[in-house]
Amino acid sequence: MAVGGSLRLSWRIAFGRLESDAAFEQLLALVRAHRGVIDELALFDDLVHAVYIPLEEVARRAELLARRIRALKELGVPSVGINVLATIGHADEGLDIVPEMPFPPMVGHDGAISKGCACPNSAEFREYIRQKYTLMAQAEPDFIWVDDDIRMHHHGAVDYGCFCPICLELFAQQVGRHYSREALVAALNDPAQARLRRAWIERNIRTIESLLQEIGQTVRRVNPQITLGLMTNGPGWTTYSGVALERWFTALGATKARPGGGFYSDANRLGIISKALELGRQRAALPKTVDDCQYELENFPYQLLKKAARSVVHEGTLALAVGLNGVAFNALGMWGANPPDEFAGILERVHEVRPLWERLVAHIQNLPTVGLWPAWTPQLMARRRLRPGEDWFAEDRLYQIGQPTVLAEIGLPLSVERMGSPAILAGRVAEAFSKAQLRAMLAKGALLDSVALEVLEKLGLGELAGVRLARRYDNGVLERFTQDPLNGEYAHQVRDARIDFFWRQDRRGMADVLEPLDPNVRVLATLETYTGQGLGPCMTAFENPLGGRVVVMGYSPWQFIHSLAKRNQLVNVADWLSRGELPVRIKDPVPLTPFVRMARSRRRGLIVLLNHGLETIPQVRIEVRSPMPVRLAEPWREILFPQEQGGELILHNIPPWSTVCLFVGKVVVP
Numbered sequence: 001m002a003v004g005g006s007l008r009l010s011w012r013i014a015f016g017r018l019e020s021d022a023a024f025e026q027l028l029a030l031v032r033a034h035r036g037v038i039d040e041l042a043l044f045d046d047l048v049h050a051v052y053i054p055l056e057e058v059a060r061r062a063e064l065l066a067r068r069i070r071a072l073k074e075l076g077v078p079s080v081g082i083n084v085l086a087t088i089g090h091a092d093e094g095l096d097i098v099p100e101m102p103f104p105p106m107v108g109h110d111g112a113i114s115k116g117c118a119c120p121n122s123a124e125f126r127e128y129i130r131q132k133y134t135l136m137a138q139a140e141p142d143f144i145w146v147d148d149d150i151r152m153h154h155h156g157a158v159d160y161g162c163f164c165p166i167c168l169e170l171f172a173q174q175v176g177r178h179y180s181r182e183a184l185v186a187a188l189n190d191p192a193q194a195r196l197r198r199a200w201i202e203r204n205i206r207t208i209e210s211l212l213q214e215i216g217q218t219v220r221r222v223n224p225q226i227t228l229g230l231m232t233n234g235p236g237w238t239t240y241s242g243v244a245l246e247r248w249f250t251a252l253g254a255t256k257a258r259p260g261g262g263f264y265s266d267a268n269r270l271g272i273i274s275k276a277l278e279l280g281r282q283r284a285a286l287p288k289t290v291d292d293c294q295y296e297l298e299n300f301p302y303q304l305l306k307k308a309a310r311s312v313v314h315e316g317t318l319a320l321a322v323g324l325n326g327v328a329f330n331a332l333g334m335w336g337a338n339p340p341d342e343f344a345g346i347l348e349r350v351h352e353v354r355p356l357w358e359r360l361v362a363h364i365q366n367l368p369t370v371g372l373w374p375a376w377t378p379q380l381m382a383r384r385r386l387r388p389g390e391d392w393f394a395e396d397r398l399y400q401i402g403q404p405t406v407l408a409e410i411g412l413p414l415s416v417e418r419m420g421s422p423a424i425l426a427g428r429v430a431e432a433f434s435k436a437q438l439r440a441m442l443a444k445g446a447l448l449d450s451v452a453l454e455v456l457e458k459l460g461l462g463e464l465a466g467v468r469l470a471r472r473y474d475n476g477v478l479e480r481f482t483q484d485p486l487n488g489e490y491a492h493q494v495r496d497a498r499i500d501f502f503w504r505q506d507r508r509g510m511a512d513v514l515e516p517l518d519p520n521v522r523v524l525a526t527l528e529t530y531t532g533q534g535l536g537p538c539m540t541a542f543e544n545p546l547g548g549r550v551v552v553m554g555y556s557p558w559q560f561i562h563s564l565a566k567r568n569q570l571v572n573v574a575d576w577l578s579r580g581e582l583p584v585r586i587k588d589p590v591p592l593t594p595f596v597r598m599a600r601s602r603r604r605g606l607i608v609l610l611n612h613g614l615e616t617i618p619q620v621r622i623e624v625r626s627p628m629p630v631r632l633a634e635p636w637r638e639i640l641f642p643q644e645q646g647g648e649l650i651l652h653n654i655p656p657w658s659t660v661c662l663f664v665g666k667v668v669v670p
């Protein structure tokens with residue numbers, strides 16, 4: 001993707017702030033006071049997440065939006081457009097107050113029927129959508145956002161759609177055989193029907209593709225100058241809809257993207273890390289035609305005390321660090337009865353940080369993220385294997401692509417694009433890759449858990465990991481660190497993740513013994529019972545004949561890795577796997593998460609450090625592997641480290657819940 005080199009700050013405005021003149025006057029006052037941080041305003045057309053509004057009401061709203069757009073443009077806002085809240089419908093919301101849908105509903109795999117979300121394929125629905133978007137385009141917006149209800153999963157009562165008669169007929173045309181809903185679901189749950197599962201995901205992709213194509217054509221028919229944007233959901237939620245970003249953005253003709261996913265409040269503050277990575281993954285999958293990619297800043301339903309303004313600022317900083325160029329703030333409240341001033345604190349913080357963000361975007365334009373790459377593919381659900389008795393639709397920890405995110409909490413940089421980094425294979429995600437793809441990963445370097453090892457063994461690739469899965473335990477065990485140099489000063493110490501305590505239902509891959517297949521396999525840890533009986537190796541390192549370095553983890557691979565001994569080991573392992581090519585090493589055990597973008601030459605880059613802890617870090621040693629000077633920049637301080645050959649920096653007094661930006665190389669001032 002060729003995301004633009006300039007920062008874009010966009011604010012989404014609830015319909016409740018637009019409808020009455022009194023509420024709109026309050027909005028205008030807010031906009032006047034904060035013009036400096038408003039590059040773009042996206043006006044919602046609705047307050048309810050169900051799909052249907054009668055067309056005469058759509059027409060009334062379009063006329064209202066047209067007036068509001070003109071007024072905001074007259075105020076000097078450079079870009080004002082419309083955010084169509086519902087296209088298919090997000091949820092079964094307000095069903096007692098919204099009119100019944102006059103077109104067929106979305107139907108779930110279990111027969112559930114949505115009352116707020118439509119089947120995207122009926123002729124009646126498509127006609128309605130053409131008229132709705134025609135009216136919106138006639139309001140003369142600079143752009144139109146299509147919201148993230150363009151998905152085939154999680155629509156109100158429906159978990160996985162659409163199994164209505166129309167969609168079943170389209171599928172029959174696609175595969176040459178007609179299924180009833182019940183027969184199709186049974187076939188999709190048949191381990192032998194891998195091809196059918198792929199075809200069904202392809203059906204989902206095509207449904208979305210054709211809907212978006214229709215919307216794009218409709219808008220361009222009214223005015224080809226209107227820019228189109230598509231909001232998307234991340235693959236960490238599910239890949240059921242196909243995550244075919246290249247095809248979908250092309251079909252819509254969209255040049256704006258707003259990837260999304262999670263982190264609504266500070267209640268789960270570490271969600272800020274997984275969200276940044278989830279959005280970065282979507283950014284990395286966009287076609288090159290997209291030149292504006294905005295972070296989903298989501299405070300819905302806008303209860304001010306749920307998220308600190310500083311969290312909002314950190315989200316923006318991390319968004320830029322994973323390659324987006326802007327932020328779409330959904331943070332200014334819903335209802336005109338509540339004046340928008342209560343959210344002014346957020347805008348004020350954005351004023352403070354804007355100059356830094358401008359520099360940041362200019363400095364790291366087009367640089368890739370660098371770090372270990374948690375492997376994922378849009379085809380995960382389409383290509384995964386199914387064993388007898390398994391439910392394809394059920395959630396399963398072993399297929400969660402976010403499991404390795406925990407490595408970021410202990411200081412390892414994770415990348416969102418492949419770029420030759422060592423891969424991380426967690427759980428059964430490896431099933432979705434071809435044997436050749438996996439072999440290539442193992443030839444480069446990989447960190448895997450013992451469930452992934454099982455997948456590799458089935459493909460005949462186990463030898464490249466140097467070990468085989470010998471025995472599986474599920475209670476009363478811990479791991480003990482060996483004297484291998486990768487364990488540093490922590491030899492003989494133990495890590496006890498209390499797997500029987502925390503994983504009562506599902507302990508697959510939590511305590512596995514690995515048997516070395518090669519005398520050169522290094523054992524990093526052994527499994528041991530609480531009574532002191534040794535059970536064999538549970539973590540190993542191996543340099544295989546393809547030249548790749550592979551580490552296998554058999555004991556609680558993604559949980560409770562935060563002890564000093566484990567952190568030290570995994571930081572050493574990451575350096576060993578990547579042959580020292582990771583651009584940064586946080587040398588002390590502190591709760592800093594690095595996000596890194598770096599040129600291959602190491603002469604230009606950025607390292608954002610998030611202190612996700614709740615204490616000040618008085619001092620920390622950071623090794624920056626670059627020959628260039630490093631400049632620490634925060635909105636309130638700036639320090640130049642004029643190092644000649646890279647090396648160790650010492651940072652002092654990093655406040656709790658804060659970010660520090662380290663600019664590597666000559667800083668471009670925009």
Ligand SMILES: [Zn+2]
Pocket residue numbers: 105106107119120121162163164165166167168
């Ligand atoms: Zn349908």
